[in-house]
Amino acid sequence: MPSSISTSAQRDASARVRRTTFFLALAAGLAGLMFGLDTGVIAGALGFIRDEFQTNDRTTEWIVSSLMLAAAFGSVLAVFVADKWGRKGTLLVAGGLFLSGTALCSLATSVSMMIVGRACLGLGVGLAAFAAPLYIAEIASQDRRGAMISSYQLMITIGILLAFTSDSLLTPGGHWRIMFAVLSVPTVLFLLTTLLLPYSPRWLLTKGRRQEARDVLLRVRETAEEADAELSRIDRQLGREESAGAALLISNPNFRRTFVLGIALQMLQQFSGINVLMYYAPTVLNHMGFNASSSVWCTTAIGVVNTLATLAAVALMDRWGRRLLLSISTFFAAIAMLGFGTLLWTGATSMTASMIAMGFLFLFIAAFAVGQGPLPWIIGSEVQPLRGRTFAVSCSTLASWIANWLISNIFLSSMSVIGDYGVFWCLAGFNALFFVVGLMFVPETKGCSLEDIEDRINSGVRLRDAGQSSVKVL
Incomplete structure (x- = not known):
């Protein structure tokens, strides 16, 4: 009888922890929803904005x-912000910026006002894209961490899908201002749920707030022993490094390796071409002979594929592992971009060619969402040492946005210079490069604690060997 009571109590504790961590991941993941909404809304609104403000290609690129x-x-x-006010505080600041940017864009009376509104949204996205994956990585247990961070990417894809769907419904009436205005509803929801989040236990420990850190861990771990053991591991990790941030980058050569890896993964993710498709999907489809209405609805279909493939990533991340999914993702993304570019090169615009082109786009979106979408965020936060994590994740996020800005700012102009097919062949090359980098440098971190990963990297092993040595991967 005592044994059955004990087993029942363990099941209850496990269920409680699952509910709590699910809520925390969902609440933090709403930052991803806002990210996706702000990314996707411009695709449907852009044509109307161009008509209203009579913008040329360069001005349009700057609006995007x-x-x-x-x-x-x-x-x-x-x-x-994250070091001073914590990951939670950073998300709250982001929410305020989302609200301001939404108002400015929906009420814009000039190109300048539209750009300022987009910039407010961008500041919020930059803060949220940094803080949310970091928060989830630091609060999740090691056996659920991959799925929980993948849920952030899932929320991004759901946000993109909702934005595409809203755009499609509002396109017939030309209601581009309403496309922006409706974003205020999820923004308020995001702010309210963020207020309910506890602070990250790792951040609390860096501020000397040990009891608060333990209280948080007791909420998200099944037993007090498990919580105390993790607290001790974090304590030991904090005690080993006297330097932090940029100083650690100078003093610790092993940190330099993970720092460069995080930046490389984020930049290669952007050079895959995913976001130019999200921003300019109707424009790209017009090159294949789709009319304006068909282009918008095909863009919505892209959002559906993106969401379904991301659901698969959430299910597979902690089963198949990081390296296998990344290899599959980058390989098929390269094939898809090569095929799409070749179709553009032939100049075919028949119904058959258009359907094949959509097939290549769907393949690319699915391949990206399964691996390249969530993995740079997951691996980029997992491999960084605790005292350098905030600095490293921020720098890799900065690199991601610079690459994103660069490719979106030259996309339309590049198609005029080297042709639409040339642009997509270049993107195929970047996906192939990502495949090689994944094979050579990415470790298998599935099932490893953040502290164990840090210990292995600090021992000087090759980056690809810093995770599970027993996992057979590509």
Whole structure:
């Protein structure tokens, strides 16, 4: 009888922890929803904005890319905000910026006002894109961490899908201002749920607030022993490094390796071409002979594929592991971009060619969402040492947004210079490069504690060997 009571209590504790961690991941993941909404809304609104303000290609590129440039600044600002006010405080600041940006964009009377509004949204996205994955990585247990961070990417894809769907419904009436205005509803929801989040236990310990850190861990771990053991591991890790941030980058050569890896993963993710498709999907589809209405609805279909594939990533991340999913993702993304570019090169615009082109786009989106989408965020936060994590994740996020801004700011112009097919062949090359980098440098971190990963990296092993040595991967 005592044994059955004990087993029942363990099941109850496990269920309680699952409910709590699910809520925390969902609440923090709403930052991803806002990210996706702000990313996706411009695709449907852009044509109407061009008509209303009579913008040329360069001005249009700046309207789109101003969000990314501001997000780059936001990721730098996030270092100071996250260290001073914590990951939770950073998300609250982001929510305020989302609300301001939404209002400015929906009420814009000039290109300048639109760009300022997009910049406010970008600052919020930069802060949130930094803080949310970091928060989830630091609060999740090691056996659920991959799925929980993947849930953040899932929320991004759901946000993109909702934005595409809203755009499609509002396109017939040309209601581009309402496309922006409806974003205020999830923004308020995001702010309210963020207020309910506890602070990250790792951040609390860096501020000397040990009892608060233990209280948080008791909520998200099944037993007090498990919580205390993790608390001790974090304590030991904090005690080993006297330097932090940029100083640690100078003093610790092993940190330099993970720092460069985090930046490389984020930049290669952007050079895969995912976000130019999200921003300019209707424009790209027009090159394949789709009319304006068909282009918008095909863009919505892209959002559906993106969401379904991300659901698969959440299910598979802690089963198949990081390296296998990344290899599959980058390989098929390269094939898809090569095929799409070749179709554009042939100049075919028949119904058959258009359907094949959509097939290549769907393949690319699915391949990206399964691996390249969530993995740079997961691995980029997992491999960094505790005292350098805030600095490293911020710098890699900055690199991501600079790459995002660069590619979105030259996309339309590049198609005029080297042709639409040339642009997509270049993107195929970047996906192939990502495949090689994944094979050579990415460790298998599935099931490893953050502290164990840090210990292995500090021992000087190759980066690809810093995770599970027993896992057979590509």
